[in-house]
Amino acid sequence: MEGFVAHKLAEFEQGKISRRKLIETLTLAATTAYATEGAGAAEAKGLKAALINHISYTCPNFRQAADWYSKVFNLDQIGARDRDVALPFGKKGEQPYNVAAKDVPLTHLIFRTRDLNPTPAAGEAPRPKVQAVIDHVAYTVADFDREKAKVELKSLGVENVRDGGLYSLHMTDPFGYDVQISGLANNALTDG
Amino acid sequence: MERFIAGLVKDFESGKLDRREFCQTVALAAIVYGAGDAANAQATRGFKMIGINHISYSCPDYAKARDFYASVLGMESTPGKDNGKRANLMFGPEPGKGGSFIVARTAPADAKPSRAVVDHVCYTIADWDEQRVRGALKAKGLEVGGRDGSLHVYDPFGYYVQIASAEAENAFRR
Numbered sequence: 001m002e003g004f005v006a007h008k009l010a011e012f013e014q015g016k017i018s019r020r021k022l023i024e025t026l027t028l029a030a031t032t033a034y035a036t037e038g039a040g041a042a043e044a045k046g047l048k049a050a051l052i053n054h055i056s057y058t059c060p061n062f063r064q065a066a067d068w069y070s071k072v073f074n075l076d077q078i079g080a081r082d083r084d085v086a087l088p089f090g091k092k093g094e095q096p097y098n099v100a101a102k103d104v105p106l107t108h109l110i111f112r113t114r115d116l117n118p119t120p121a122a123g124e125a126p127r128p129k130v131q132a133v134i135d136h137v138a139y140t141v142a143d144f145d146r147e148k149a150k151v152e153l154k155s156l157g158v159e160n161v162r163d164g165g166l167y168s169l170h171m172t173d174p175f176g177y178d179v180q181i182s183g184l185a186n187n188a189l190t191d192g
Numbered sequence: 193m194e195r196f197i198a199g200l201v202k203d204f205e206s207g208k209l210d211r212r213e214f215c216q217t218v219a220l221a222a223i224v225y226g227a228g229d230a231a232n233a234q235a236t237r238g239f240k241m242i243g244i245n246h247i248s249y250s251c252p253d254y255a256k257a258r259d260f261y262a263s264v265l266g267m268e269s270t271p272g273k274d275n276g277k278r279a280n281l282m283f284g285p286e287p288g289k290g291g292s293f294i295v296a297r298t299a300p301a302d303a304k305p306s307r308a309v310v311d312h313v314c315y316t317i318a319d320w321d322e323q324r325v326r327g328a329l330k331a332k333g334l335e336v337g338g339r340d341g342s343l344h345v346y347d348p349f350g351y352y353v354q355i356a357s358a359e360a361e362n363a364f365r366r
Contacts, residue, residue, distance in 0.1 A: 046328045048266030049283045049315035052244045052292055053354070053361045059308035074238040079366030088363035089241045097242045098290040101318045107243055108363035116311055128350035132251035134310040135299075140290065141239035149239070156238065168245075176306035182245055187287035188270040188280040191246065192295065 050104045051096055054086070055137060059175045062111040068174050069109060072156055073139065084112040097140075136178035138168065144183030165191075196221060244292045246280075247313060249351075250299035254278055256348045257296040264332050264345070265315055265355075267294065283315075312344075312352040320357030329355070 011017045059065050066077055066085045075087040088108040089096070096106050120126045141149075149169055153161045160172035167190065168182035200217055203209040209217070251257050258279045261267045267281035270293070274280075278297040285291040317325055322340055329336045334345040341360025345353050354361075 046264060046266055046332065047317055047325060047355070049355075050318040051284045051316050052247075053314040053316040053356050054363070055244070055247070055310055056312045056314070057308055058311050065308065072238050073241045075241060078363060081366075086363040086366055089243060092364045096290070098285040103318050103320065103358040104316050105358045105362045105364075116309065127352070128346055130350040130352075132249060132257070132347070132349035132351045134247050134313070135250050136248045137310060138245035138248070139239075140242040140245040142242055143240070152238070173308070175308035177308040177310075178306070180245070181239065184242070184288050184290065186245055187291060188246070188273065188282040188293040189287045191293070192273050192275070192278060192280055 050101060051099060052107045053105065054108045054110050056110045056112060057177075058112045058114055058116055059177075060113060062113040064174055066111040069111070072153070072158060073141070075109070083114055084110055086110050136170070136180055138180035138182060138186070140184060140186070141181050142183075144168075144181065144185075149181065243284075243290055246293045246295050247310070248295045248297065250297050251349045251351075252298065253348075254296040254298040257294075260347050261294055261296070264329065264334070264347075264353075312354055314342075314354035314356050314361055316358060316361070317355055318358075320359070325355065 012019065012021075057065060062084055066087060069075055069087055070077055073087075075089065076091070077085050077087055079086045086108045087110075088106045090106045094106060095102075096104055117127075144167075146163070146167070146169060150161055153169070153171060158171050160170075162170050164170040164180050164182070165186070167186035168180050170178060170180050173179050197218060200209065200214055204211070204214045249257060254277060258269055258274070258281060261281050262269060265283065267283045270280040270282055270287070278295055281294040281296060282291055283293070287293070320341065325343060326336055329343065329345055336343050336345055338344045338354070339360075341357040343355050345355070347353050359365075
């Protein structure tokens with residue numbers, strides 16, 4: 001970096017580049033070098049979740065659950081199998097909202113009906129006892145207006161619709177699971 | 193629509209369109225118009241999904257969960273939002289611009305019984321490199337399971353955490 005700066009400075013002194021060009025070039029070089037170092041540091045420390053890939057939701061009737069989420073959130077059902085189906089948050093080829101990286105796919109929900117405590121296969125260690133629970137999932141929807149959303153949810157037959165703070169609503173899905181919706185205003189800085 | 197039909201009438205009267213063409217055109221216009229209305233009506237039902245806002249994670253000790261997700265998946269505890277009982281763990285796009293967060297709380301795990309369960313969450317890692325990902329997880333002292341492109345570990349409370357590439361876990365490649 002120092003050699004590069006010296007070289008550019010020499011060019012400026014010799015009148016080969018203007019003052020403005022010198023400043024622009026050095027600014028770009030400095031910020032690029034910083035970004036590269038930052039990325040390297042992050043990599044050395046560990047991984048970084050780019051986005052939720054999918055949420056796995058298990059219930060007694062996955063088709064009923066999938067139909068409800070399709071209806072409320074306008075989601076297509078794809079790749080249906082005997083015991084599960086996926087609902088991506090958009091169409092094939094679309095990018096996740098505000099994500100530029102091409103190797104980060106749309107988030108999707110997977111609805112399943114299955115035994116959550118199967119007998120471990122031979123040689124496989126049993127799953128540890130789970131002491132945590134995801135007691136609700138909140139979804140960000142476009143153009144969220146709480147009062148209009150209440151009317152819309154009721155017209156869709158959604159049950160137990162109730163306020164969730166200033167920026168969101170809660171409701172209950174067909175299996176009693178707590179679902180929250182909000183706009184972009186509900187986020188890590190405003191929630192809690 | 194009215195103006196369009198008025199134009200057709202004028203063309204018909206001036207002989208630019210014969211009767212058959214006139215009728216076919218009006219009928220086609222009606223179909224297109226009706227389809228447009230139906231599409232609009234359908235689009236106004238329900239909501240347009242942007243993404244996961246947050247997941248609410250209840251466990252016996254939120255601090256352990258906070259430290260795990262920050263350390264293993266690079267999430268950031270939101271400044272000013274850790275009150276000793278909960279923390280917001282941010283990741284993805286910026287807050288307010290589509291970013292997600294985990295609300296890690298200390299709370300009874302069976303507080304809200306339902307007949308459904310979110311049994312795991314899978315996170316995408318960009319620029320997937322199998323060796324690097326496995327190495328990073330093992331460096332945290334975790335036992336790593338799974339297959340190429342889709343690995344899993346258990347968090348401090350036995351919750352199944354999946355970590356995957358876009359190639360291995362993609363709704364459109366099922």
